[in-house]
Amino acid sequence: MKKQGEAKEGAKRGRGRPRGATEQGLETRQHLYETSLRLIAARGFDETTLRDIAQEAGVSVGLLYRYFPSKRAIVLALYEELSARYAEAAVKMGVGPWRERFLFALRTSLEVLGPHREPLTALVPVLVGGKEEGLFSPGTAFSRLRVQGAFVDAALGATDAPGGTTGPALGRVLYMVHLAVVLWWLLDKSPRQRATDGLIRLLERLLLPASLALKVPGAGAFVRTADALFRQGLLGEPAAPGDAGEEPAS
Amino acid sequence: MKKQGEAKEGAKRGRGRPRGATEQGLETRQHLYETSLRLIAARGFDETTLRDIAQEAGVSVGLLYRYFPSKRAIVLALYEELSARYAEAAVKMGVGPWRERFLFALRTSLEVLGPHREPLTALVPVLVGGKEEGLFSPGTAFSRLRVQGAFVDAALGATDAPGGTTGPALGRVLYMVHLAVVLWWLLDKSPRQRATDGLIRLLERLLLPASLALKVPGAGAFVRTADALFRQGLLGEPAAPGDAGEEPAS
DNA sequence: TATTTTAAGTGAACGCGTTCACTTTATTTA
DNA sequence: TAAATAAAGTGAACGCGTTCACTTAAAATA
Numbered sequence: 001m002k003k004q005g006e007a008k009e010g011a012k013r014g015r016g017r018p019r020g021a022t023e024q025g026l027e028t029r030q031h032l033y034e035t036s037l038r039l040i041a042a043r044g045f046d047e048t049t050l051r052d053i054a055q056e057a058g059v060s061v062g063l064l065y066r067y068f069p070s071k072r073a074i075v076l077a078l079y080e081e082l083s084a085r086y087a088e089a090a091v092k093m094g095v096g097p098w099r100e101r102f103l104f105a106l107r108t109s110l111e112v113l114g115p116h117r118e119p120l121t122a123l124v125p126v127l128v129g130g131k132e133e134g135l136f137s138p139g140t141a142f143s144r145l146r147v148q149g150a151f152v153d154a155a156l157g158a159t160d161a162p163g164g165t166t167g168p169a170l171g172r173v174l175y176m177v178h179l180a181v182v183l184w185w186l187l188d189k190s191p192r193q194r195a196t197d198g199l200i201r202l203l204e205r206l207l208l209p210a211s212l213a214l215k216v217p218g219a220g221a222f223v224r225t226a227d228a229l230f231r232q233g234l235l236g237e238p239a240a241p242g243d244a245g246e247e248p249a250s
Numbered sequence: 251m252k253k254q255g256e257a258k259e260g261a262k263r264g265r266g267r268p269r270g271a272t273e274q275g276l277e278t279r280q281h282l283y284e285t286s287l288r289l290i291a292a293r294g295f296d297e298t299t300l301r302d303i304a305q306e307a308g309v310s311v312g313l314l315y316r317y318f319p320s321k322r323a324i325v326l327a328l329y330e331e332l333s334a335r336y337a338e339a340a341v342k343m344g345v346g347p348w349r350e351r352f353l354f355a356l357r358t359s360l361e362v363l364g365p366h367r368e369p370l371t372a373l374v375p376v377l378v379g380g381k382e383e384g385l386f387s388p389g390t391a392f393s394r395l396r397v398q399g400a401f402v403d404a405a406l407g408a409t410d411a412p413g414g415t416t417g418p419a420l421g422r423v424l425y426m427v428h429l430a431v432v433l434w435w436l437l438d439k440s441p442r443q444r445a446t447d448g449l450i451r452l453l454e455r456l457l458l459p460a461s462l463a464l465k466v467p468g469a470g471a472f473v474r475t476a477d478a479l480f481r482q483g484l485l486g487e488p489a490a491p492g493d494a495g496e497e498p499a500s
Numbered sequence: 501t502a503t504t505t506t507a508a509g510t511g512a513a514c515g516c517g518t519t520c521a522c523t524t525t526a527t528t529t530a
Numbered sequence: 531t532a533a534a535t536a537a538a539g540t541g542a543a544c545g546c547g548t549t550c551a552c553t554t555a556a557a558a559t560a
Contacts, residue, residue, distance in 0.1 A: 021507065022556080028508075050547065060510045062549080071547065125375050128437065187378065188483045195483030202476060213459075226452060233438045233445030271537065272526080278538075300517065310540045312519080321517065 045122035098158035169227035295372035348408035
């Protein structure tokens, strides 16, 4: 059953060094991926060792590192898969004000991630911004931007979308709120994570006054300031002139 | 210079098994504590190995585990020391409305933690609630309650303190907001963590309308619901009857 | 087909945090 | 003072994620 042709596309494979370049390689990668997630989902992340995975998959430990740069990267691959699936699901957003579209986007996200909570909890240290890996580093920028795009769309395509640069800024702020909810959900110790439902209901109640407040003059600046802060604090982007957080030249 | 008397107090030392029971033990513990933090502050947490610390302190690796149950516990001891210092500093809170008292408590906290940011970043995974250790586990309950107490006081002693059970609930919610800001500060990648200043200014702007909103009927229930959610989600406490997050009996 | 090149795969070894059986030193009891 | 007890201190060893020098197998080139 093992074919062995097609090595056309050649150089441009990009990123790391030697990944699955041949068909057999891709098959192995998929096999390791599935085996890993199956064990992690069953036993938990810390309780599953790479030696366990290698043995279960019938390969040597070293081979895992040909396909995944670290143990956590396996779960990160799951997140990337889910974020692609999420992007598909999020296009079905209906017309309406941004707060309703945001809630739809948020609920959809939790529905997609829902069945894989156990493995995903291993990403908390990553979500929360470890050194070089993690959601806010260049490596995973693609996934982040894809999901963030759904929230920017939710804001821009709304019946009450704010104009100018406030629209995209609102979208990015909503994406951050969404990330906070996901983090909460991952940490939620209540049975069946019911406290997350409560949190979303709370958010819902907050969102109506917030959307009214956004119509008063000056509120747009507030949103843009928040957006700028997130980019400076989490992404380490330099402060643009006029952004909050600058010190006045003394 | 080494005295060796006084083993009076005997049994009740509590917690773990064999800690510094003799004077020499306490000296050694302090020595290891200071050496560890000096190295960690200089090189970073991950870059400082226990073998480094042991060598620098002139002891064996194993000895570290007589005084600290884990590497992170060393930094946790620092946090406990700082939280005690914070509790002292926070009593100097002036009279005024709760939003001003809260901002004072928040700023004081960041001032106390400020000089030790580098070691404290190692606590992010802990803050964010790893398994058994961490801020929301019984082991560190004492520090948590001490700091939380300052925020509850800030609410209860305010000129506009809400009555009934809403007062303490507001205090606990403000403590959670404070924790979120501290987490943000630890993750803040901007130069000199300037984005944190911006975040606090944003909070400031939000707090005035919030304190007005708290006066309308029903807002107290909102605060109590938020408080209940935090306790269920983060602490895993059971939902009390009447709390949000319960499912209606079907 | 024989030869070279590249990808797939191995398993021992490393450095880390942590544990443990053990020795040394101090304190209490006889 | 001598024996018994408990705390202080040691260093080898363990299990983990990760790395590396290496072998095997497949594809490209001759």
